[in-house]
Amino acid sequence: MNITESRLTQWMVHITLAVLLIITLFPIALMVLNAVKPSAEIVQNPLAWPTHLRWDNFTRAWSDANFGRTLFNSAVLTAMTIVLVCATGSLTAYVLARRKIKTWKILTFYLLASTTAPIQLFLFPLYFGFARFGLINNPIAVAFIYTAVYSPFAIMLLRTYFLAVPKELEEAALIDGATHWQVFTRVFLPIVSPGILTVALIIGLYSWNEFLIATTFLQGQDQLTAVVSFFLLSGQYASDWGVIMAAALIIVLPIVVLFVLLQRRFIDGMAGGSVKG
Numbered sequence: 001m002n003i004t005e006s007r008l009t010q011w012m013v014h015i016t017l018a019v020l021l022i023i024t025l026f027p028i029a030l031m032v033l034n035a036v037k038p039s040a041e042i043v044q045n046p047l048a049w050p051t052h053l054r055w056d057n058f059t060r061a062w063s064d065a066n067f068g069r070t071l072f073n074s075a076v077l078t079a080m081t082i083v084l085v086c087a088t089g090s091l092t093a094y095v096l097a098r099r100k101i102k103t104w105k106i107l108t109f110y111l112l113a114s115t116t117a118p119i120q121l122f123l124f125p126l127y128f129g130f131a132r133f134g135l136i137n138n139p140i141a142v143a144f145i146y147t148a149v150y151s152p153f154a155i156m157l158l159r160t161y162f163l164a165v166p167k168e169l170e171e172a173a174l175i176d177g178a179t180h181w182q183v184f185t186r187v188f189l190p191i192v193s194p195g196i197l198t199v200a201l202i203i204g205l206y207s208w209n210e211f212l213i214a215t216t217f218l219q220g221q222d223q224l225t226a227v228v229s230f231f232l233l234s235g236q237y238a239s240d241w242g243v244i245m246a247a248a249l250i251i252v253l254p255i256v257v258l259f260v261l262l263q264r265r266f267i268d269g270m271a272g273g274s275v276k277g
Contacts, residue, residue, distance in 0.1 A: 161195035
């Protein structure tokens with residue numbers, strides 16, 4: 001390949017990446033643009049620049065959606081889910097990766113089926129069971145539902161990280177007198193920490209944006225999550241789209257900031273988990 005072909009290839013790659021970047025950022029840019037516009041201007045032309053800025057859309061969105069409470073609820077529920085999934089998923093993935101299990105094919109089928117099965121299949125039985133035991137409006141109970149839903153994916157992903165750890169490290173630790181628990185906590189966990197962070201980010205994103213389970217099991221005004229309160233902003237007969245766009249920006253902003261801060265670790269973690277086993 002000569003220099004001209006090499007430069008042409010680089011230009012094509014750069015142009016493709018620029019187009020993909022524009023496509024990716026366009027919805028966010030449109031949301032930011034409409035968050036400071038009156039509702040009438042949004043309905044008239046959502047792509048036009050605002051004639052005057054409406055910063056009060058954010059204050060109205062914050063108060064109407066009760067974001068002071070609902071964002072806290074979402075943060076607590078997401079944090080509990082991340083802790084439960086990472087704790088149970090890492091232990092399960094370690095056993096599946098480092099121990100010979102005769103029923104591994106059956107377990108693989110079960111995990112894949114659990115990952116692909118829609119939550120609607122379990123929603124009604126879960127609701128009747130939770131209602132019978134008085135667990136409706138209980139964030140801890142909802143965190144366990146999230147854990148059951150997201151754990152199969154986390155286990156399958158974390159298993160690839162544990163498979164990438166050389167067996168010599170485990171054998172050396174065992175020869176030195178370490179227990180299996182010490183091998184897991186002191187040898188494996190520091191090595192697979194990028195994978196655990198990757199799982200935490202993905203599960204956190206799923207939990208933060210989840211709507212169906214949250215709106216079914218958290219019905220009290222004090223227990224609503226930010227996504228559910230955002231949905232309630234849309235009135236039955238009329239909607240203030242400026243306030244809705246401002247509310248959407250408030251919900252999306254924490255996730256975007258967190259991902260930007262941890263994007264390098266996230267990409268490294270995804271690359272480190274691309275091991276077949």
